[in-house]
């Protein structure tokens with residue numbers, strides 16, 4: 001976590017990842033049961049995610065995570081820090 | 087089923103991995119569904135025999151983990167930990183092995199005798215994945231059986247292996263995940279004290295970890311007698327209760343140890359598990375050739391398309407309504423003819439016995455007739471609608487609907503799962519209200535419960551369909567009348583859904599203030615549903631149940647209707663008398679006294695609204711049979727019924743208070759008189775307001 005604050009500018013949130021783009025999870029900005037749930041679903045630092053589709057209304061967005069597809073509301077996705085692959 | 091088994095077997099697994107399919111295949115009809123003690127989570131248990139031994143099988147709730155704090159997970163892990171099953175079968179989705187291994191590794195941590203059912207092997211092959219069961223078995227230290235549960239492939243082997251592990255013939259040496267040395271050291275310090283309290287577990291490290299993390303539920307389980315009560319599920323185990331001193335010593339130790347750990351223990355444990363899962367999965371899975379076309383992605387692109395995603399939803403809804411209306415038409419007519427023929431026979435029988443006229447009236451023309459009506463108008467549409475709906479559900483479409491409309495629920499401050507609970511309401515609102523249990527946040531769960539009633543359930547369809555066929559369809563050529571009926575149903579449903587959004591939004595800004603909680607929506611792969619299984623379960627589980635309760639409620643209502651029509655106040659019947667009192671209010675909202683009275687009488691069962699109205703209009707002493715539509719049209723018009731009345735009636739039907747069963751269910755689910763009362767008051771106010779505005783605007787504009 002400490003390295004994260006140092007190089008903050010290099011990171012984006014998952015909400016900024018466009019459909020078709022990939023990124024690596026850096027950290028979760030949530031605590032408590034939500035954090036546990038996300039970890040259990042495999043969203044750990046280092047995990048590769050890919051945005052695969054977007055709801056007709058723009059949010060939620062579905063991400064491929066470890067072979068399964070999980071949809072998150074953009075507001076929630078913005079609490080997940082990622083390092084986009086370019 | 088409590089006694090008489092040789093081995094207790096638990097089925098665990100992520101949701102949607104085929105657990106129930108395996109359970110059903112193994113137990114056949116030897117099963118029953120109850121509730122977990124003190125919990126609102128369904129518990130299916132069954133039994134099977136193999137080589138002279140009896141196995142009791144428990145289908146645990148589907149979970150991703152045993153670490154989090156949701157009720158489902160607590161039930162699953164308490165069972166695995168404390169009920170001492172001889173074998174735990176973990177059903178695994180072979181297409182997402184890594185994530186499934188998260189649960190597997192946790193189960194291996196707390197149980198020695200584990201069998202992995204590597205299911206959905208056909209889907210894995212379709213996705214170009216080859217999963218090496220032998221390799222997986224070597225790494226996990228327990229047997230792994232590849233299966234395709236929906237066609238029964240591999241299940242014989244599974245039973246054989248379960249038997250082998252249960253008897254000890256197949257040895258196991260479960261993989262335990264690797265922890266950092268400094269964490270391990272702290273755990274080792276506390277573990278002896280845990281052992282003093284629970285010494286009969288295969289591995290106490292897990293309990294130590296939970297306690298260090300401050301898991302209040304595990305702590306509570308240790309403190310109260312839950313351990314012993316769960317253990318009695320398995321007759322072969324008895325448990326000694328620990329002393330208070332032992333517990334206190336343990337909790338003190340835990341407190342000291344916990345303060346010595348700096349980083350988040352939970353994060354560390356999950357990363358350790360996933361680190362092992364990644365290695366194990368990468369050894370077991372080889373990508374053969376990537377499939378040329380990813381069917382799932384293709385379908386998703388269509389069904390969630392920006393342009394046609396919504397039109398497809400509406401078209402499918404309309405298609406379902408159309409098939410239901412069209413398909414139910416003839417069976418309903420035949421049923422009506424048959425049942426009313428039977429009524430004539432009953433009448434003859436009563437007369438032959440010389441029974442008093444009032445007895446014949448109440449029993450035959452009151453109770454029997456309303457039962458006959460309910461069966462004739464409800465059974466065929468339900469028998470068509472429920473299987474259709476279940477097909478969509480099993481195919482994986484409901485998750486896409488939730489995905490498509492979620493933004494509106496987010497705007498309304500509601501939970502994303504409300505899309506699913508709302509759809510369940512189409513069948514029956516009581517079922518919809520029960521399904522709200524899947525929403526963890528109490529605030530959002532209440533919103534979902536309070537607004538479920540705004541989608542028209544099966545019981546209200548007959549009213550909607552009949553009013554449409556009598557008043558709207560005649561304006562169109564008869565060839566398209568069922569399409570028109572379906573379109574009107576869609577329109578009225580959209581009104582209901584709109585009301586759901588608005589009322590949810592109002593509630594989250596007033597009485598139930600708050601923001602939506604974090605929402606994750608799993609999008610399952612599309613699966614070809616098992617047609618026969620769907621037919622069977624939706625007929626048995628849904629149709630029969632809903633019909634049964636409709637019948638139970640319709641019978642007394644039928645008697646009341648007969649009495650209202652046959653007891654005189656001065657020169658008019660009680661019905662006309664009461665309708666006269668209600669008439670001014672009725673007219674204000676575009677209805678009339680009879681309709682309002684019908685809604686009061688039919689409180690328990692919405693299904694009998696129309697026959698009650700017809701009876702009121704006829705002034706006759708009994709509900710008439712469904713004669714020609716033209717006859718009904720004439721009857722309604724003669725009473726001053728206009729298109730505006732028809733529209734208001736349909737609006738009232740979709741918006742008004744829930745039926746008695748749903749109200750009772752809401753009361754049971756919320757345990758609160760206040761919310762139950764509001765669940766009736768809110769729709770009533772909405773229905774009155776909307777109908778009032780529509781009727782008065784129509785009046786001002788010169789209609790009706």
Ligand SMILES: Nc1nc2c(ncn2[C@@H]2O[C@H](COP(=O)(O)OP(=O)(O)O)[C@@H](O)[C@H]2O)c(=O)[nH]1
Nearest residue numbers: 101102103104105106107205206234235236480
């Ligand atoms: N293609 C395929 N479908 C399966 C298999 N096992 C189960 N299914 C289907 O997957 C769906 C979910 O199964 P279910 O037993 O309800 O999953 P549960 O949530 O784990 O209880 C059903 O439609 C099953 O017919 C399998 O091995 N292959």
Ligand SMILES: [Mg+2]
Nearest residue numbers: 105106107148
């Ligand atoms: Mg199931």
